[in-house]
Amino acid sequence: xxxxxxxxxxxxxxxxxxxxxxxxxxxxxxxxxxxxxxxxxxxxxxxxxxxxxxxxxxxxxxxxxxxxxxxxxxxxxxxxxxxxxxxxxxxxxxxxxxxxxxxxxxxxxxxxxxx
Amino acid sequence: xxxxxxxxxxxxxxxxxxxxxxxxxxxxxxxxxxxxxxxxxxxxxxxxxxxxxxxxxxxxxxxxxxxxxxxxxxxxxxxxxxxxxxxxxxxxxxxxxxxxxxxxxxxx
Numbered sequence: 291x292x293x294x295x296x297x298x299x300x301x302x303x304x305x306x307x308x309x310x311x312x313x314x315x316x317x318x319x320x321x322x323x324x325x326x327x328x329x330x331x332x333x334x335x336x337x338x339x340x341x342x343x344x345x346x347x348x349x350x351x352x353x354x355x356x357x358x359x360x361x362x363x364x365x366x367x368x369x370x371x372x373x374x375x376x377x378x379x380x381x382x383x384x385x386x387x388x389x390x391x392x393x394x395x396x397x398x399x400x401x402x403x404x405x
Numbered sequence: 406x407x408x409x410x411x412x413x414x415x416x417x418x419x420x421x422x423x424x425x426x427x428x429x430x431x432x433x434x435x436x437x438x439x440x441x442x443x444x445x446x447x448x449x450x451x452x453x454x455x456x457x458x459x460x461x462x463x464x465x466x467x468x469x470x471x472x473x474x475x476x477x478x479x480x481x482x483x484x485x486x487x488x489x490x491x492x493x494x495x496x497x498x499x500x501x502x503x504x505x506x507x508x509x510x511x512x513x
Contacts, residue, residue, distance in 0.1 A: 296455060312412050321499060323500065323501075325501075325503075327446075329416075330502030330505070331505055331506075332505045332506055333448075333491075333493075334503070335500040335501065335502070336501060338500060340440065344500070346498075346499070346500065348500075358476070361436055368468050371433075379446050381446075383448075392436070392453070393449050393450055394438060394453075394501070395450065396440075396447065396448040396449070396450075398445070398447045399446035399447070399448075400445055404472070
């Protein structure tokens with residue numbers, strides 16, 4: 291149990307379609323993050339929330355991307371008019387404060403393939 | 406520019422060998438994380454460091470703030486240690502900047 295549940299785990303969609311990913315933090319946390327990872331690369335920051343407030347967005351997050359976090363609980367990441375370049379794994383992560391400082395917990399990721 | 410570099414990109418070793426993976430970063434940081442990623446995607450946090458050294462089982466992580474460098478060591482390596490190891494840092498802000506990872510393969 292990573293403390294973060296993501297759905298769906300895999301999504302294949304046709305170019306031009308819209309997709310939505312959901313992230314459910316299971317455990318108590320401070321902040322919620324979305325990252326994107328392409329094959330052979332490290333993850334890249336997309337955006338993060340503290341409660342329901344979206345505090346920062348990467349320039350990678352074009353106007354086709356939107357993230358929400360209603361009521362500061364689960365979060366959704368929507369991609370409109372998908373392009374083949376959007377194919378990647380979308381990772382959700384949370385930070386939780388413990389004795390050693392802020393520990394980060396990742397979900398299993400949502401794989402997107404745009405065909 | 407805030408950058409994180411890891412070396413080596415790929416590492417293959419025999420079971421039992423002592424493993425070292427290196428991470429260098431460009432400017433001052435507030436924290437550095439070592440992460441493990443298995444095939445299928447799941448990422449697990451191994452260590453978070455802001456100074457000194459931490460040890461957990463066969464894993465040891467060190468950081469030298471002055472040299473902007475961190476190392477992850479694995480003692481008595483085992484095939485189950487095979488994974489991608491990723492260094493990630495907080496450059497004084499809330500988001501993580503990741504290295505490209507080191508793919509470790511331990512041969513029985």
